[in-house]
Amino acid sequence: MNAGSYLERLLRLDVLLALLGVYLAQLVAYKAYKIFIYPYFASPLRQLPGPKNHHFLIGHILNQMRSGHPNEPYLSWMRQWPKTPAGLIRYFDVGNSDAVLVTSLAAHKEILHDKCYSFQKPAFFKRLIADMVGFGLVFTEGEEHKKQRRLLAGLFSPGNLRAMVPMFRDKARHLSNLLDQIIETEDGVVDLVSLYSKIMLDIMGVFALGVELGNLQPANDAANNSFDHCYHELFEPDTWGQILMGVNTILPVRWIPLEANRRFKQALHTVRSQLMAIIQDRIRTVGEWKAAGIDVDAKKGRDLLTFMVAEKYYADSDRWSPEYIMEQILTFLAGGHETTAGGLTWATQLMIDHPDETKRLRAEVDELLRREPLPDQRSIENLPYLHNFTREVLRVQAPGVNVAREAAEDVVVQGVVLPKGTTVLIQPAMVNRNPTIWGADCDEFRPDRWDRLEGEAADPWAFATFALGPRVCIGKAMTMLEFKIILVELVSKFDFEGVVPDARVGSIKYINPSPLLRPEGGLRVRVKRRAE
Template identity: 85%
Template structure:
């Protein structure tokens, strides 16, 4: 071997050794860094380490197992708030997956700073997307920053007072349809009915007209075959069996939807069915609006028809910043899922609370009866003027807020109530943590007392104490619509029917809930007996 060959071979070996050494150093640094972040940083370096909070987490999955074992979507967070009801900074620190930092906001001041003053210093965290995006789509709820502001401005007009007035007759028509179906159930099923399923159907029918301009027909009699299986699909998505609930919780931590379990197969089939049917409706609407435009139709003639038509006209056919049909579907998914399930949940808990509190139900019926004597078909203004109905509605939503979590993640180092939240910190806001906080609402905060709204004092009188719809720039865009349709349907129900429980002793405190879940929903539904009101 000549000298040149020997030198070339020596250099080649040196390069291999260098690469191996570099790789070894990189892996050693990575392992050391991960060990530092998991076992050292949370306890000795984190600026949040001195905040009060629980210590019984698991270093790998945080409090996920504790949450699943709790049996309640609001736990263990409500228990933490009760243990530390008035912390100096309005924050409770806990450790999440991989011992990562997380805080639970408990004070109104902390809520205001996170959701209003520094709203766009936070974004939806990855775990929250894995938990609900398959069900509610990547629409408005997941947009951030300037894009979120643009979309809010675009869609806000659909929820204006004028548009809501135009929807009153839709709400009333669906409420009457619901009453007719309940009459049939009284005659054929002795009045026994699962109100979770029934209310989901009526709200899905309303959202079908509002969001799609389509009659979904979910409130048809049992022997009628509807054109869609949206209701069955949403039942599968939001009411999984016990194994499905566990998979839902695990998927928020580690992607597990690909695993070959029957619960995963049913979930994906329901999700894909909803998306396939929506895509067919969207593509048909795109063709229709295109034909209208080609014929020179005045845009004002179709912009106000429904949410889908508005989106297609304004964004699919826009000159710039166009939305694809796929993105329009993500937006529609958000409004369909969030718009029907939250109000259905409010009606479910409102019915249960009327059963548990017959005196309050009697007062509500008396007020409704008096209105209907004066005005058999009450106008929106008359409905909104009923003080006890308004109190009843807010108290239902305070005590049993249908949406469980508002999860955010700091996208930069941000100071909240004098505490530095490092970039990447998870911030959890739960309506229940504010609305069932005894330092805000008093020692009777867990009791159903609609009259409390007539004499709010202290922090309870602060608008931020009512957190069901969140607040700030990301407040629920459909808040006013939800309140109105809830009231109209409730007026129809209490004016014609009485409700009683089918399960002896069933109360809010002992009704088993779907857990984990993004919504507060009874597991297996809520069966009650409905009866015609006596004259």
């Protein structure tokens, strides 16, 4: 190699290093600007009120984890700034990035209804729950979301709900039988979280798959590899699992070889592999029906899986793969199982805490059962105090914690520009327990309040448990119906009392962080057969 060629190569290397240095310097300068200058001097959100006690790298993650409650510190912020001009509280997310907490009905309506599809699910929310709830309907956006809702809405029609009443009633009776066994063998002491999760998993197994999920267990495996055990493992992590769940919203950490990660991945593998076996079997069954000339339309309404296989797997176009069908099944299992089980847990605890309200509920239920031992859907829906009781449970202790969104473009909300990428945090508690909407007693359990709603509390948007707008929970009517049928069974046959006398809702420890409002370590109570 001659000297000129060597010098030319060195010059090229110097140029490349110089360019790399300029790029890195620009990158560092840009990041420094975004973290230390833009949030305080250039962001259009800088005039909004909000907390400042965050860490510039991880935002309020530590504050949230230390709070002991998945609705905190957000609920405290709402109480500190109860009526901001735009109904928005600004806080800082990871890397001092902009985020807003939505607190007013007007802002909720604009985000969830008027400009619904200008927002999308943020990346951190996907990392938090997608493994457990699947990339189904909850994560679709825009026209695809509209199309999927139209397809699936028929399964939740009034006629289909009426057809499900006998199944709901059978599961409620099965719950009674389990409670009787517990009274006989365990002195009546039961963990409500585990019990209600099992029953709701059974219900959703029949609705979503046409099978009893609680019975799924490989013949040569131990009980801790059963479907229900593994499914609960995903939603009830230990302390390390909770920490990893929180950290995973910032950085992907599921690959780290820790025991909590190993258990999570093993449970997820078991759940998904068993679901895939059911899906493949149903695909074969529906294919055999078609080959035999059997009227598939007469059979596909039996359960969600059969419906989706018939409508989408065997569709002429826009077909769904078995893997995508599984994502949808996971979405409906989580949406219809864990949330309703959580609601029943809090309903029972609130019955213990409020014996006078329980007596009123029981009197109304007793009167119905004297007239109609097997009440139909209309009779149950026409019980006014049961309706009030149910809504008040779900208002005070909304099972779902977050509806996280992210601005997909620059969006104006209540006169405030939310730049593209802004995290928008919507929590049912910000509306359900807002004193400017529900009054100074918003934290109190008072079913009678529903008979005298005034002001903003009378607005349908004031009950935010199921969200509203185009993305309102598709199974809301089904959830309310099964919830009421099970409550009728419970209050008509059993009394509940706390195992620890002062174990009231206000003193319960919660799993945190968590996408659901769940008591840490379950919730143990004592159940007794009702004294006649």
